Amino acid sequence: MPALLMEYLIMFASATASSTPLVGIQPTALPADEPYLLEIVNVSKGFPGVVALSNVQLRVRPGSVLALMGENGAGKSTLMKIIAGIYQPDAGELRLRGKPVVFDTPLAALQSGIAMIHQELNLMPHMSIAENIWIGREQLNGFHMIDHREMHRCTAKLLERLRIDLDPEEQVGNLSIAERQMVEIAKAVSYDSDILIMDEPTSAITDKEVAHLFSIIADLKAQGKGIIYITHKMNEVFAIADEVAVFRDGAYIGLQRADSMDGDSLISMMVGRELSQLFPVREKPIGDLLMSVRDLRLDGIFQGVSFDLHAGEILGIAGLMGSGRTNVAEALFGITPSDGGEIRLDGRPVRISDPHMAIEKGFALLTEDRKLSGLxxxxxxxxxxxxxxxxxxxxxxxxxxxxxxxxxxxxxxxxxxxxxxxxxxxxxxxxxxxxxxxxxxxWLMTNPRILILDEPTRGIDVGAKAEIYRLIAYLASEGMAVIMISSELPEVLGMSDRVMVMHEGELMGTLDRGEATQERVMQLASGMSAVH
Structure with missing residues (x-):
């Protein structure tokens, strides 16, 4: 596999496009005769028309992190839901501390010491942090009524132990996606389980919060907990995992110590092939000017955003969380109409006040969060x-x-x-x-002229990413204009003809492909300099 591709894959880890490397956790020495906390033996599971798992196996040791890797559809999440009591296996056996177990409900798994942080957040937005963490386990007073004061105290103590700076009484609906993810982590830890399953826990948090999570994992390891860690981010695996298990197409491929592998060998196990080129080469020239945006603003969120977009062009938008990238996309699509500025299509001014009007004008928007605003x-x-x-x-x-x-x-x-x-x-x-x-x-069924993609590859594996990149490149080659927002800097650099960089609601500059480097983009994204 080309060295440049490998570099790209390793760089895919950062959800905020930071150039700061992740700080790893010291690997645990794993003696061969170490007893297992959990063993999965020849488990199979099918759904109508689909074999999700076929005779798979897995072993989790105490005081260690087992990374579970594989492309989307490999069966990882299905197996985790079986372990967590959400699904029942069609065949095979689960052994907890050497003894066969059957978890017919999630509660049974929890009571046996297994907690799971799901990839899709499962919090109640209209309830407080404390109510979410202790739902179903509320502390009661002498009158058998919920003791809110005691719940607040226990939550404050838990958040302090995990160094999470949030108010237990804050309503979850007021929190950012990253803050909600930290609440999910706190909720899972609150069960004091021996086995903790983390399914894509860093998909929506910043580098600082990733480092914070890794410190929590290090503490849990020191307490003898077993952690199953599912991620698509390569450098997280090599930073925290003791062992790596790989699934492909519902089958168990193998398990190795993380420190005995490299990126090439891991990718080969995952996809069963080499990816000859992650970012496709486009040869067709960019077309005529399609849209001009001048001084677009959304009061209190962003201001002074100006750019041009041509037919057949991929315009990347980079920036750290809170920079206003998504807000610009939503203003263009009429979800939150702008408070000022001008949008011209084919040289004529247009006012987009709602998504229906945006669709009529030829816009399409793939939103940042599939579950919340897409599916x-x-x-x-x-x-x-x-x-x-x-x-x-x-x-x-x-x-x-x-x-x-x-x-x-x-x-x-x-x-x-x-x-x-x-x-x-x-x-x-x-x-x-x-x-x-x-x-x-x-959205393609609407035959759009301008396709806005907000985090188009979030939470999907490297093979699926390559497919989506090829599709985006094909659409651009056919004359569609694409605006692509991404937190993954290699993705922005690899796909974009030009890169707009935002910082705290301001457009810091636009870089052509030839001058857009990781270092230059990060300088602009952090507000260190601007292109005038």
């Missing part, structure tokens, strides 16, 4: 895909033209290689990469 998790793949075009497939008699709509969805699934047993499959059962491709299909 309808209880609906089928087809129902999710057809959302944006459904009004155009209502006949004169008022009935939906199901045959034509199904043909369009099937064609788009085939083109984007969405892996699903059928269009009727619940989209929540698909892997993250396939969910993302289905959402992309939704």
């Amino acid at each position: 309808f998790p209880c609906l089928s793949v087809m129902e999710n895909m057809e959302m944006a075009v459904l009004p155009h497939y209502v006949g004169g008699n008022g009935f939906i033209q199901q045959k034509a709509l199904r043909a369009l969805c099937e064609d788009m699934c085939k083109k984007l290689r969405v892996k699903t047993p059928s269009l009727e499959q619940c989209i929540d059962t698909l892997s993250g990469g396939n969910q993302q491709k289905a959402l992309l299909a939704r």
Whole structure:
């Protein structure tokens, strides 16, 4: 594998595009005769039309971190849900401290000492931090009523121990995504479990918070806890894991000590092939000016944002969390209409006051958070895909033209290689990469001229990333203008023709591909300098 590609993959770890390397955790010496906390023996699990797991195995030692790696759809999350009592295996056995166990509910797993931090946050936004952490375990007073004072005290003590600076009475809905992730971590730790499953715990937190999480993991290791750590971020694996287990297509591939592997060998185990080129080369020239934005502002959020966008161009937007990147995208799409400035399409001024108007003008927006603002998790793949075009497939008699709509969805699934047993499959059962491709299909069905992608590869594996990169490059080569927001700096540098860099609501400058380096972008993103 080319050295440059390997460098890109290792750099994928940072959710905030920081150049600061992660500080690792000292590996634990693992004697061969160490007893296991948890053993998974020949476990299989199937869903309609899909074999999710086939005779897989896994072993977790006390006082160690086991990284579980694999592409989306490899079966990682399915196995974790079996361990956590959410799913029941079709075959095989779970052994806890050497004894066979059956977890028929999540509560049974929790009571046996297994806690899980889910990839998708599961907090109650209208309840306080304390209420979320102790839900179902509320402290009661002598009158058998909830003792809010005691819950506050216990929460404050827990947050202090974990060095999380949050008010126990703060409503979760007021917290940032990163702060909610830290609450999820605190909630899992509060069970004082012997085994802690962390499924993509750093997908929405900053480098500083990642370092904080790693210090918590180091403390848990010292207490003899066993940690299963699922991530797509390569350097996290080499920073904290003692052992690495790899799954592929629902099968167990192997397990090795982390310090005996390198990035090449790990990727080869994960994907079963070499990725010849992560970022595709585009040869078609950029087209005519399509959109001009001048002095766009959203009071209190960002101001003075000006840029041009050409047909066939990929314009990257970089910046640290809180820089206003997503807010600019939402203003362009009419989710939060701007308070000033001008947008011109084909030289004519337009006012976009809502998403419906944006779609009519040829805009499409893939949002930052699939679960929160993209997916309808209880609906089928087809129902999710057809959302944006459904009004155009209502006949004169008022009935939906199901045959034509199904043909369009099937064609788009085939083109984007969405892996699903059928269009009727619940989209929540698909892997993250396939969910993302289905959402992309939704917007491509509207035939947009300007495609805005906010964190298009968040939470998906390197193989799925390569597919999405190829798709983005193809769309640009066909004349579509693309605005791509990403926290992963290699992604921005590898895909963009130009890079806009924001800092605390201000546009610090725009760099051409030839002058956009990691160091230059980080200087601008941190407010150290500006391009005038």
